Amino acid sequence: MRTVTKDTLTQAFLDCCDPDTDPRLHHVLERLVHHLHAFAREVDLTHDEWRTGLRLLTEAAAFTTPERNEFVLFSDVLGLSSLVDMINTPDAATSSSVLGPFHILGAPPLPVGGDLKGDNVGDTVVVEGQVLDTAGRPIPGAMLELWQTAANGLYSNQDEAQSDWNLRGCMTLGDDGRYLFSTVRPIAYTVPDDGPVGALLHATGRHPWRPGHHHVIVQAEGFQPLVTELFPDDDPYLDEDAVFGVRSDLVIHYTRTEERTALPPDLLAAATLEPPFHLVRFDFKLQAEA
Amino acid sequence: MRTVTKDTLTQAFLDCCDPDTDPRLHHVLERLVHHLHAFAREVDLTHDEWRTGLRLLTEAAAFTTPERNEFVLFSDVLGLSSLVDMINTPDAATSSSVLGPFHILGAPPLPVGGDLKGDNVGDTVVVEGQVLDTAGRPIPGAMLELWQTAANGLYSNQDEAQSDWNLRGCMTLGDDGRYLFSTVRPIAYTVPDDGPVGALLHATGRHPWRPGHHHVIVQAEGFQPLVTELFPDDDPYLDEDAVFGVRSDLVIHYTRTEERTALPPDLLAAATLEPPFHLVRFDFKLQAEA
Known part of the structure; x- marks a missing residue:
């Protein structure tokens, strides 16, 4: 190993790993x-730059709390999180999109047709549709987890003024896979930019804005879970999401209606809120497990 | 951006960076x-693996203190630190090697011929030589910073039983660039392996040992500073350093002597310790600044 050079160091690293290492890890x-190594060689990385990189990681550590993970945020703004989503989205299924750092396990149950808006300020939107397999057949008994920001652009766990589970809910669907819920229209907000991720964004002339979105997780027995987001089509940041989360099949168009009869007939009785609504239909397609 | 795919995401990232970004940063x-991105695509990185990577970074954050930086240690055991050293070592100069996490600024002065061993247990070694330019001419007024582990394999800042500056010193050289100091023979030790770096080493069947070494920083006005290490040639870990720090030109051979007259005549009077010694000569070659 003492004769190693910058051109043989990568092999020297491999040579010191036990051949019995788990093949996937290897x-x-x-x-x-x-x-x-190729990165460092191609840019002739200097000691100062190497120290800067390590300082950014050490600063990211200092900004990381149970409520905010600056390493996830680095992965987000460098496009890695979205790339992992794309790599793992089956072609025939609905696109996945970033989970983000604001998901909390244990959201309260919400019946089909239920309302998340409560006394939240903002336009009322009604989102309805169906959970389907990739052949378009309803999946019975799917579960939908929903969360989003309030009108101030903050999630309930970022904002002491909101109740603990504001704009969060968990809906169990029937045999027809149909869902409907009312909520407020989500608006654009910024990712935290007061840490090293913000420094990177500022140094490269990037803004920290994300287009507004509904977060959704869809799970059903025998199917791959889907973590995704739905984006209103008139958001100014739709084509410049700081975390690269938008996919064309996740862009939705609300239609404003004054009439309750615009709701789907099968869920008309279940819908708890009154018009005017901004109504949208979106079907989720799930890939069966291998 | 909404039509981005896993094959166009890298370009989408570049497109959102301001063209006026500092060219080197860009x-x-x-x-x-x-x-x-190429890494994630080539291995079809799964969400579980992505989460594991982020968990390792978050755990590294929890292990990082002013005395121990787990991110530096990751860089070390993945060979990045040594690669940066190699990239930045001029061909005609002495090889650089890892700084390591145990250097402290402000070591007390040590005269030429001075002793670092004091009452430390271990074989006495005398290291002497000269600081030269790449043409072999002495560099006047160079400064040598020295630090190493005690016989228990610990640095003074890892070990409450040692005095604050044990086995550390800072030597200013004369016009002839000649140096000599006595110390204890350094021995092999392990990098900390109780954190996520240790988990990685264990999972790949690697040990955490480094061969024993003298740490040296050489600085002189008008020359690039040299951060390096000297490695005794009979150390069992010489060709399996956990951090890839060994270079063939940094391997030294001690010659045991019972005679004080084996010391170099010009520094015989300055040497403060009595034989038996393990004696070695090593000349440092520095590259002039551009």
Whole structure:
């Protein structure tokens, strides 16, 4: 190893890994170190730049709390989170999109037709549709988890003025896979930009805005879980999401209606809120497990 | 951006960076994100694996203190630190090697010929030589910073039983660039392996040992500073350093002597310790600043 050079160091790394290492771990590490070393060589990384990178990681550590993970945010703004979503989205299924740092397990149950808006300020939107397999057949007994920001652009766990589970709910669907809920229209907001991720955004002339979105997780037995977001089509940041989360099949168009009869007939009775609504239909397609 | 795919996401990232971004920052980021994305695509990185990577970074944050930086240690065991050293070592100069996390600014002065061993247990070694330019001419007024572990494999700032500056010193050289100091023979030790770096080492069947070494920083006006290490040639871990720090030109051979007259005549009077010694000569070659 003492004769190692910058051109043989990557192999020297591999040579010191036990051949009995778990094959998947070995493959992932091999590619990781290959690209890490190639990066350093291609840019002739200086000691000062290396120290800057380590300082950014150490600062990210200082900004990381149970409510905010600056490493996830780095992954988001560098496009890695969205790339992992794209790699793992089956072609025939609805696109996945970033989970984000504001999901909390344990949201309260919400019946089909139920309302999340309560006394929240903002336009009322009604989102309805169906959970389907990739052949278009309803999936019985699916579960929908929903969360989003209030009109001030904050999630309930970022904002002491909101109740703990404001704009969060968990809906269990029937055999027809049909869902409907009312809520407020989500609006654009900024990712936290007071830490090292913000420094990176500012240094590259990027803004921290995300277009407004409804967060949804769809799960059903025998199917791959879907973590995704729905984006209103008139949001000014739709094509410049700071975390690269928008996919064309996740863009929705609300239709304003004054008439309750615009609601789907099968869920008309279940819908709890009165018009005017901004109404949208969206069907989720799930890939069966291998 | 809403039509972005896993094959166009890297370009989408670049497109959102301001063209007026500092050109070097833009280049480094472009290559970094290129390789980060290529890595994820090539291994079809799963969400579970992505979460594992982020968990390792978050755990590294929890292990990082002013005395121990787990991110530096990740860089070390993945070979990145050594690669940066190699990239930045001029061909005609002495090889650089890892700084490590145990350097402290402000070591007390040590005269030429002075002793670091004091009452430390271990074989006495005398290291002497000269600080030269790449043409072999002495550099006047160079400064040598020295630090190493005690016989228990710990640095003074890891070990409450040692005095604050044990086995650390800072030597200012004369016009002839000659130096000599006595100390204890350094021994092999392990990098900390109770954190996520240790988990990675264990999962790949690697040990945490480093061969024993003298740490040296050499600085002189008009020359690039040299951060390096000297490694005794009979250390069992010489060819399996956990952090890839060994270079063939940094391997030294001690010659045991019972005679004080084995010391170099010009520094015989200055040497403060009595034989038996393990004696070694090593000349440092520095590259002039551009």
